[in-house]
Amino acid sequence: MIRTDPETPDLFLTPVEDVFIRNHLGPHPRLDPATWSLTVEGLVERPLRLDFPTLRGLPHRRFTAVHECFGNPLHPTVPTRAVTNVEWAGVPLAAVLELAGPRPEARHVWLEGADTGDFAGESGLSYLKDLPLDQASAEVVLAHTMNGEPLHPDHGYPVRAVAPLMFGTNSVKWLSRIVLAADRPDHLFTTRLYTRVLPGESETRPVREKDVSSKLLTPVDGRTVPAGSCELAGYAWSSTEVTSVEIAVDDADWRPAALDRRGPDPAWQRFRLRHDLAPGPHRIRCRATDSAGRVQPLSGDRNAVHEIHVVAESGGRPSEV
Template sequence: MAGRTLTRTTRPVVKPTPAGLMEDAGSGLDYGTRPDRMPGFLTPVDRFFVRNHAPTPVIDPAAWTLRVDGAGVRRPITYTYDELWRRFPLLSVVRTLECAGNRRRLFGEEQGAPFAGVSWGRGAIGTAEWTGVCLRDLLEPAGITPDAREVMPESLDEARARRPLPLAKALAGDTLLALAMNGEPLPPDHGFPARVVVPGWLGAASIKWVGRIEVSDRPLRVPWTTEDYVIVTPDRPAPVPITETPVASLVELPWPARLPAGPRLVRGRAYAGESRVATVEYRLDDGPWRTADLEAQGGRGVWARWEFPWDPAPGDHVVRVRATDERGRRQPDRTPWNALGYCHNSVLAHPVTVTAR
């Protein structure tokens, strides 16, 4: 693609990924956040999960351009990096991103057989403040035609990652071309110089290292919506592309956890895709379900933080947590099987050993 300079690094991922902060998913490209290393509401950049389809490209912003074209616009238009910062009003939004394959390893354990694909634990999820330009503001100067149907950002990585969005989702007020993350320019692993942020949808829709945006007047078929990031089950005649991720919760403890006896607060996160988390409940061993406190209520497209007090006796325990969203969707005891191991959101039996002081 003209107008950009790309180099490759000596390792697939640029930022350090120490075991004290990140969980290696085994591919050499993908690293999850350790759930017990999630301070505050926002995920720090140094531990925000990395999902790559190819090594992180390092792009020269002085040579990079973004081209908007396709049959769904009246005229193609090209932007430079500096122009994006200067020409358009900037918007900052806090939004959560989650890989559709999050918890795939646990899904395999639940089903009694592993799934192919990245062997994620619980850490392929994170929340950041994203600053950039509304995608609709970038498309408008190109002249969107009445026949426009889909908008497809395309990556400059070796995989040319791309995934179409319905026009309505692309034009939503919080769908961004992000230039900054948590108040700093995007790091290379998170899409520098520019990435799309699609709130509430699977992370694969938030294409990184964008170099082109195609606006189409017809449905687009790409591997990311026909072969991967799809739900395939025996009762569905064709793969169904994943859009929104399901409601799920996360306990901020190692798996398994080992804790000293004594009173404590157990904390965690819950996320419901495009919906809002309404309630979070917890169950200790064989006790009743009780309501956890929502310490920080996020909103649609943003996780919520929850907590509950616990003063456990020494011994082995099981902690269960389930979230319910504003639409009444509640985490199930078991996730229905699908061939690629996506969208696992079962209530987890979290093992905890409490030691005497």
């Protein structure tokens, strides 16, 4: 079952039951924390096998971050809008790597999950992602808690990697193995899928840092609303801070919306704009810009501007959610 994010913009944290579920290989593993272990191997001075109590006993951090699905890797330019905002808690990867002692020739971290299966014509796969060692050490957390609760089985219980500035494909669920290596692995989910050429570039790069994006949640797409003053609101996010959001109604010019600051965590940012809706149908769009100067494209890519359609009625009541 695939869940989508809630349609209530006042929920800064997405309830666990509304966090989307995505996986390529199935069925989902059902792991017993009493027998689960995490191995750290490859180019390390001290190979490790950590059980769950040992990992839980290491220093941990708690933070809130946007969790976004990149989309179907076979159709990488198609928008999915699957995005949530979650509070995680877990052990920084750097603390585990310090115990293992990376060797000088180590350049990459391989993260492997316990899920196995077939995908895109290849069989016998495990889910594997890789990240540069320096970046992984600085950013990745081995999370065991989600919104204050133990991870649910469908979200990677007992432990998953979380790369908070990156798309969800890099946050490996059911984490079972970490390998330090000199090179990237040649694998379906590392070098053959989840790659793209960014605008203005010519070289293919792996899908990692989030794009700048935004999503309208109020009013709800396809609903009837009272004509007159209406709050247009939603959330914006990026791998860096979003600095502005604009909203356009029908064919009118883009107008700046009020935007919350991001704060110390890479969480999403709420935006809002009051607008008088005349009776009749309306198209409403939102467009975000981030501190790197990236702007959502109008069309043609996975983070193209989001638009909704509503009907405003004089003296009417909003249709039920």
